[in-house]
Amino acid sequence: MTTTKPIAETTETIADVNAEKYLVFQIGNETYGVPLLQVQEIRTYTPATRVPNAPHYVLGVINLRGNIIAVIDARTRFGLPPLPDDESTVVVVAQVNDKIFGLRLDSVSDVMDIPLDQVQPTPPIASEATQRFLNGVVQVGERVVILLNLREIFDIDALNHLAA
Amino acid sequence: MDSLIQLFYDEANEMVEGMEQVLLALESGEPDPETVNALFRYAHSFKGNSAAMGFTHLSKFTHGLESAMESLRKEQRPLTPELATLMLQAVDLIRALLERSRTEGDVGDPTSETLLQQISAALNGEPIQTPAPSEPSPNASEPNGDAPEPSAPQYRIFYQPAPTLSAEHDPLQLLNELQEYGQVIRCRFKEQIPPVAQLKPDACYGGWELVYATAFEPAIVRALLELTAEGAEVRIEPVQQASEPTPVAATPTPAQTTPPEPAPETPSVASATAAAATKADSQSIRVSTEKIDALMNLVSEIVIAQSMLTSAQNADTDERTRAAIMQMERHVRDLHERVMAIRLLPVSYLFNRFPRMVRDTAAKLGKKVNFEIEGEETELDRTLLESLSDPLTHLIRNAIDHGIEPPDVRRQQGKPETGTIKLSAYQSEGRIYIEVRDDGKGIDTERVRQKAIQLGWITEHDSPSDETLYDFIFQPGFSTAQQVSDLSGRGVGMDVVKRNVESLGGSISVQSKRGEGSRFLLRVPLTLAIMDGLGLTVADEHYITPLTAVVEAFQYESLQHTALFDQHEMVNVRGEFIPLVRLRQFVGLPDNSQDGLVVVLEQEGQQIALLIDSIAGQQQVVLKSLEENFTRVPGFAGATILGDGRVALILDVSDLIRRAHQASERLTAVA
Numbered sequence: 001m002t003t004t005k006p007i008a009e010t011t012e013t014i015a016d017v018n019a020e021k022y023l024v025f026q027i028g029n030e031t032y033g034v035p036l037l038q039v040q041e042i043r044t045y046t047p048a049t050r051v052p053n054a055p056h057y058v059l060g061v062i063n064l065r066g067n068i069i070a071v072i073d074a075r076t077r078f079g080l081p082p083l084p085d086d087e088s089t090v091v092v093v094a095q096v097n098d099k100i101f102g103l104r105l106d107s108v109s110d111v112m113d114i115p116l117d118q119v120q121p122t123p124p125i126a127s128e129a130t131q132r133f134l135n136g137v138v139q140v141g142e143r144v145v146i147l148l149n150l151r152e153i154f155d156i157d158a159l160n161h162l163a164a
Numbered sequence: 165m166d167s168l169i170q171l172f173y174d175e176a177n178e179m180v181e182g183m184e185q186v187l188l189a190l191e192s193g194e195p196d197p198e199t200v201n202a203l204f205r206y207a208h209s210f211k212g213n214s215a216a217m218g219f220t221h222l223s224k225f226t227h228g229l230e231s232a233m234e235s236l237r238k239e240q241r242p243l244t245p246e247l248a249t250l251m252l253q254a255v256d257l258i259r260a261l262l263e264r265s266r267t268e269g270d271v272g273d274p275t276s277e278t279l280l281q282q283i284s285a286a287l288n289g290e291p292i293q294t295p296a297p298s299e300p301s302p303n304a305s306e307p308n309g310d311a312p313e314p315s316a317p318q319y320r321i322f323y324q325p326a327p328t329l330s331a332e333h334d335p336l337q338l339l340n341e342l343q344e345y346g347q348v349i350r351c352r353f354k355e356q357i358p359p360v361a362q363l364k365p366d367a368c369y370g371g372w373e374l375v376y377a378t379a380f381e382p383a384i385v386r387a388l389l390e391l392t393a394e395g396a397e398v399r400i401e402p403v404q405q406a407s408e409p410t411p412v413a414a415t416p417t418p419a420q421t422t423p424p425e426p427a428p429e430t431p432s433v434a435s436a437t438a439a440a441a442t443k444a445d446s447q448s449i450r451v452s453t454e455k456i457d458a459l460m461n462l463v464s465e466i467v468i469a470q471s472m473l474t475s476a477q478n479a480d481t482d483e484r485t486r487a488a489i490m491q492m493e494r495h496v497r498d499l500h501e502r503v504m505a506i507r508l509l510p511v512s513y514l515f516n517r518f519p520r521m522v523r524d525t526a527a528k529l530g531k532k533v534n535f536e537i538e539g540e541e542t543e544l545d546r547t548l549l550e551s552l553s554d555p556l557t558h559l560i561r562n563a564i565d566h567g568i569e570p571p572d573v574r575r576q577q578g579k580p581e582t583g584t585i586k587l588s589a590y591q592s593e594g595r596i597y598i599e600v601r602d603d604g605k606g607i608d609t610e611r612v613r614q615k616a617i618q619l620g621w622i623t624e625h626d627s628p629s630d631e632t633l634y635d636f637i638f639q640p641g642f643s644t645a646q647q648v649s650d651l652s653g654r655g656v657g658m659d660v661v662k663r664n665v666e667s668l669g670g671s672i673s674v675q676s677k678r679g680e681g682s683r684f685l686l687r688v689p690l691t692l693a694i695m696d697g698l699g700l701t702v703a704d705e706h707y708i709t710p711l712t713a714v715v716e717a718f719q720y721e722s723l724q725h726t727a728l729f730d731q732h733e734m735v736n737v738r739g740e741f742i743p744l745v746r747l748r749q750f751v752g753l754p755d756n757s758q759d760g761l762v763v764v765l766e767q768e769g770q771q772i773a774l775l776i777d778s779i780a781g782q783q784q785v786v787l788k789s790l791e792e793n794f795t796r797v798p799g800f801a802g803a804t805i806l807g808d809g810r811v812a813l814i815l816d817v818s819d820l821i822r823r824a825h826q827a828s829e830r831l832t833a834v835a
Binding site: 048068070101156162163 | 809
């Protein structure tokens, strides 16, 4: 990512000023986070209706209180093999721009304060294709949290392009 | 028809309230052009609606009011307190007339003219007095010293001097003389000016209407009047004092004057105004669509919860719980249907108000118009319907005014004398289309270009495409009409049309051909529309097709089939070969079925045979947009939510047919 945030050299007490709440979850062995402000709700996963000819990471569409929203499988999107549904499978409903979509996750673990001034650019270990889904990494205590870019993950422009 | 009238009143009351609020806002704040525009738009729409309903008096009065507002808008005049008062009085008068129209039909009010004159006088900065300040009118508020006590009988006097009125008969002198015999409580100038063609420059067309209190006999008053002015027309009628409001100061407030035809049993406008407040409790209430949406979504959730509850029953469930669940199910279904029905109405609800308007407008303009309506059974979300009323009124009116040529011109051009305007509605590809088509003269692109140059939008050297020129029509301030009529041509219409349609998330486009006519196409999204659907199953997936497209169904084995070049399948249905579309294939599922059902679908005269596994039954479905939060899905018009809360996609039959026929054309072309 191009947004290189300066690494703060200040004391830890001030770090809170720039902290923002993030919803964090595990995918595979890593911990990822999305801004809590973008998250509308978390629901248990109900099977989606498959949409013919949609990209493989689009699981389908579900009914969210009368609105039809798409559900994207996070693992498939990141090129990982999908996991079968279980008790902890959830859909995180998020809003990007003016569209709402669901992101299917194996589980959610926590809400965390992420000190934004300590976010570092993603090391170029991820593939070119997945690099754009990432907003940076941050060390919080023992954990390394990878921040996700929901807009790129949903990527409505690409979906519209496919439909055209 | 009742619902139509009710809709008119609901809207009218809304607009009247809107005007009032805007006026109050204007009075208390800085004149902001947007607010003035809002005022103008209310008046404009109200005028159109009342004309459509045949309330000519209302529409005429509002037209006058609109003209007055025009100078507020154009010249950015300040809204003085006097002007605001007058405007508000006008709004009161509209309200009173509206109320009276419920029982009396198309009624006018004599005070309307005066009020308009006062408004235009106030706009021109003249002090507000009696309507025509230059006319000899005695100051009614100052009775003479020898005026009779207020209890003296009152008379309404109409005094129309002979047309040959000359200098020796001075009406002012006459009126002053009257003051000596009694008290002129009110004095209003009345004019009956004929059209210019018949106007005699030296004739007198003015007259006066007085309310006069005197202790003398009417005969004496009459004698006095006739003596002073030979050949004058004089009428004297007693005024019922009980119903007469107490004399007021110089400015006669129109709401307080009684009609000149004093039938005591007829309620005066003033009392009608008072009554309006109490009588106006209508049979319907207006609820914001958000509230209905919220209700609708809540009901959908209940339906889903209900189906979960139903499926949670098992062998151990006791009888009482079963009975309760069953009863609950019935009520929920009822509730669901009723809430859905709140929002849906056939477009005929809207379309039916136009034939009358077309007839009247055409008659007024001396044009012959045959008005056709098509697709009026298309059901539409109520909000959409209501919001489409104004744009369509404008479009249809424009078609008559600017589109259709006068009969003689049409004859010269070898067209039938009677022009045709066609209003149609249909649903396709997940959208509702409404079309206004006329066979008139089309859009004169050259005139549009000239006007655009005049407005400084383009320069002399630009030669924009026809599409760009058509776009200009929808810009605020653009109007090619040569003169302002009460029909169109104020440059407010088309930009309002565009704005209204776009606020619905829709779009408007125009096609036109010189000499052949124009076609305005409104596309509005299908936020919520209901239809009868047929459930189709392939593998474990469920799809819906609109029931209207279904012609018949056959067992696949029972039909003779063939394939062009081994890939393009056709089935023989009663001797006719129809392209076969395998739904499994279409939705990307493995397909090797040699059995199943064939459903023949038809749209716009073309057919396809759709091979499916089985039919899941017929049901009413609410169309939901896939684009709102996702994207368009080729081949599908939208989605719906099934009773169990799952989503099912709705086939876009016209798209399926188009694809199939394109494919077969390609193949036959190769052959």
